[in-house]
Amino acid sequence: MIDLSWLFHLASLFPLDGMDMRFMQQALVALVLLAPMTAALGVQVVCYRMAFFSDAVGHSAFAGVAIGLVLGVNPHISMPLFGLAVGLVIMFMQRFSALPSDTVIGVVFSAVVAAGLAVVSRNNTIARDLQQFLYGDILTMTETDICWLLALFAVFVLFQIVAFNRLLYASTSSIIARAHRVPVALFEYLFAALLALVVMFSVWGVGVLLVTAMLIVPAAAARNFARSAGGMFWWAIVVSLTSAVTGLALSVQPWMGTATGATIILVCCVWFVASVVVLAVRNERQA
Amino acid sequence: MENDNAPAIVFDHVSVTRSGLNILDQVNASVPRGSCTVLIGPNGAGKTTLLLALLGEVNYRGNITLGGGRGLRIGYVPQKLALDRGMPFTVAEFLSMGIQKRPLWLGISRQARKQARDLLDLVHATHLIRRRVGTLSGGEMQRVLLALALQQNPELLVLDEPSAGVDFEGGRLFCELLEDLRKSQGFTQIMVSHDLGMVAHHATCVICLKRRVIAQGPPAKVLTGEVLQTLFGMHMGLICAQDHLHAMPAGSGHTASCGELHHD
Numbered sequence: 001m002i003d004l005s006w007l008f009h010l011a012s013l014f015p016l017d018g019m020d021m022r023f024m025q026q027a028l029v030a031l032v033l034l035a036p037m038t039a040a041l042g043v044q045v046v047c048y049r050m051a052f053f054s055d056a057v058g059h060s061a062f063a064g065v066a067i068g069l070v071l072g073v074n075p076h077i078s079m080p081l082f083g084l085a086v087g088l089v090i091m092f093m094q095r096f097s098a099l100p101s102d103t104v105i106g107v108v109f110s111a112v113v114a115a116g117l118a119v120v121s122r123n124n125t126i127a128r129d130l131q132q133f134l135y136g137d138i139l140t141m142t143e144t145d146i147c148w149l150l151a152l153f154a155v156f157v158l159f160q161i162v163a164f165n166r167l168l169y170a171s172t173s174s175i176i177a178r179a180h181r182v183p184v185a186l187f188e189y190l191f192a193a194l195l196a197l198v199v200m201f202s203v204w205g206v207g208v209l210l211v212t213a214m215l216i217v218p219a220a221a222a223r224n225f226a227r228s229a230g231g232m233f234w235w236a237i238v239v240s241l242t243s244a245v246t247g248l249a250l251s252v253q254p255w256m257g258t259a260t261g262a263t264i265i266l267v268c269c270v271w272f273v274a275s276v277v278v279l280a281v282r283n284e285r286q287a
Numbered sequence: 288m289e290n291d292n293a294p295a296i297v298f299d300h301v302s303v304t305r306s307g308l309n310i311l312d313q314v315n316a317s318v319p320r321g322s323c324t325v326l327i328g329p330n331g332a333g334k335t336t337l338l339l340a341l342l343g344e345v346n347y348r349g350n351i352t353l354g355g356g357r358g359l360r361i362g363y364v365p366q367k368l369a370l371d372r373g374m375p376f377t378v379a380e381f382l383s384m385g386i387q388k389r390p391l392w393l394g395i396s397r398q399a400r401k402q403a404r405d406l407l408d409l410v411h412a413t414h415l416i417r418r419r420v421g422t423l424s425g426g427e428m429q430r431v432l433l434a435l436a437l438q439q440n441p442e443l444l445v446l447d448e449p450s451a452g453v454d455f456e457g458g459r460l461f462c463e464l465l466e467d468l469r470k471s472q473g474f475t476q477i478m479v480s481h482d483l484g485m486v487a488h489h490a491t492c493v494i495c496l497k498r499r500v501i502a503q504g505p506p507a508k509v510l511t512g513e514v515l516q517t518l519f520g521m522h523m524g525l526i527c528a529q530d531h532l533h534a535m536p537a538g539s540g541h542t543a544s545c546g547e548l549h550h551d
Contacts, residue, residue, distance in 0.1 A: 046371075160390060160392070161390050164390040164391060164392060165383075165384040165385070165387060165388075165391055166384075168380075168384045168391065169385055172368065172370065172384075173365060173368055173369075175339075175342065175344055175363065175365065176363050176365060176432075176435070178342070178343070179342050179361050179362070179363035179445070180363065180385060180435075180436075180438075180439050181439075182385070223373065223374065223375060227375050227377075227419075228376070228377050228380055228391075229374070229375060229377070229380050229391055230390075230392040231375060232374075232375050233391075233392035234392060
């Protein structure tokens with residue numbers, strides 16, 4: 001296991017009550033790693049119109065855990081792997097099926113949710129974990145999870161360096177991109193795989209119900225703030241990161257006592273409202 | 288060494304079937320190298336499908352042979368772009384995403400910006416470099432899409448109704464621009480058009496398509512009342528256009544001839 005004590009020591013310096021506790025340090029580190037990933041991938045999800053895709057992968061989390069428990073596999077491993085498989089199956093079916101894209105996702109979505117519920121309905125012990133997946137709990141992130149997150153973050157940074165321009169090309173028009181010799185399929189599969197993994201880790205933090213919000217809301221706010229595609233990338237990260245940290249800080253206040261995931265999304269939504277105002281003012285000035 | 292007179296594209300018994308319906312039926316046609324070849328035909332004739340088959344975007348039976356093989360540099364200009372108009376995506380970024388290795392979130396390099404400006408110069412649209420792609424008019428968008436295609440330094444330029452949604456004057460200017468570029472850069476151009484006036488003025492070769500090839504050859508020989516009657520099911524008044532054609536000089540020196548009128 002990698003020694004992460006330096007990272008947790010850094011987190012403990014954050015001026016917030018309770019940061020001397022390890023679980024709070026782990027939560028902060030996990031959020032600081034997750035937020036930029038969901039934000040940047042969210043920009044691409046918006047460009048690709050893949051919100052429904054990420055929702056379907058998120059909803060496969062419970063089936064991933066349930067199947068893992070039935071097969072005796074650690075849920076922290078079975079869940080991301082199952083999500084990855086679901087993401088790749090959707091991409092494959094979209095590419096080779098004559099069905100419309102949202103129909104393909106709808107079918108897979110239904111199958112994974114039904115599979116999860118079927119397994120759960122036979123086993124009450126798993127049913128008790130349901131709430132954690134619905135609402136998420138960033139405070140339960142383990143040190144091993146954070147090691148995986150660090151590895152995923154490194155892959156994410158590499159991917160964004162290599163693939164950002166090509167994905168932008170492909171999202172503009174896949175036919176133009178292919179005609180102009182961009183290996184669209186390769187980058188789409190890699191993007192779907194990375195997105196599936198990030199979505200699964202986000203489920204621990206914000207829950208199945210809010211995972212799509214973590215992708216879409218910062219990107220939607222960034223779309224209003226930014227004046228360029230590059231600017232939208234950075235704005236999404238700023239919105240997501242500040243929302244994550246503020247949401248964590250607010251949720252642990254005794255007078256709030258709210259679920260961290262939900263609080264983070266609410267802060268994101270405040271950012272979004274601010275972005276709508278900024279856009280309206282900007283348009284007014286240009287008119 | 289490759290024969291300079293060999294056609295740029297040969298469609299050999301190309302058929303496309305979708306849901307049991309023959310979209311294209313045994314299409315045989317050739318596109319001369321360096322030509323401006325225009326596909327004409329009524330809606331549903333399979334013009335766009337033939338272009339998509341050429342690009343490898345639809346499955347087909349038969350053969351499509353490209354002079355220069357599958358490694359041929361192709362530039363593609365679609366009819367329109369299904370783009371979210373509110374996306375903050377600048378023309379400079381649009382023209383840099385294909386040439387710049389550095390991700391655009393680290394900014395546009397000086398070299399990529401210069402190349403983008405040079406490309407916009409070519410299509411007489413330098414003033415658009417700071418604009419958002421979503422705010423461009425139909426005519427401006429066509430120029431930017433053409434600039435993106437020219438970035439490939441194409442040997443073959445494929446255009447699907449580039450003047451659709453553009454006013455008459457805009458369409459005329461776009462076609463003149465294309466003709467100048469084709470002559471200066473020497474690429475082969477294949478495009479779909481519904482504008483028979485433009486075809487008569489600018490095409491060096493016409494392929495009349497109605498699921499199969501009705502006729503192909505130089506416009507002066509192909510755009511006859513008989514062919515147009517077969518193609519569109521109505522008598523077309525092309526006398527003026529034909530008069531104009533007779534008054535036009537023959538194809539430019541470097542352009543291969545389109546061959547004789549051919550009826551299937």
